[in-house]
Amino acid sequence: MNWHQLTQASQLEEIREESQRHPVLIFKHSTRCNISATAKARLERKWKDDEAGDLAPYYLDLVSLRSLSNEIAETFGVRHESPQVLLISKGECVYDASHFDISFDEISQQASRIEFV
Known part of the structure; x- marks a missing residue:
């Protein structure tokens, strides 16, 4: 798994554009939360590049960048x-999950349903 760091609001437009070609995953992580650490570790452990396909994973440290986290919520309507x-496709959030509902199997299943022309 190769995380792309999400650190600037300008990247949200880039993610929208990128999601026109393939799905994009945003993981909002609290570095102060044990549940968040567990969810992140579980996602990384279960991640399989061959099943993820073109899914591009982005990582946000929301403790350091809370305003950006809020902007993500507003931009994608969650x-x-x-x-x-958040699973982003064609500029829209098509799936989101939190806490222990975060599952690589569910994310990859949702991503595999997305069709790109």
Whole structure:
């Protein structure tokens, strides 16, 4: 698994554009939360590149970048939670999960349903 660091609001537009070609995953992680650490470790442990395909994973440290986390929630129309994953396709959030509902199997299944022309 190769995380792309999400550190600037300008990257949200890049993610929207990238999601026109393939799905993008945003993982919002609280470095102060044991549940978040567990969810992140479980996602990394279960991640399989061959099943993830073109899914691009982005990582946000929301403790350091809380305003960016809030902007993500507003941009993609989801309620802020932590930890949280958002699956972005064609500029929209098509799936989100939080806490122990974060699962690589569910994310990859959701991503595999997305069709790109």
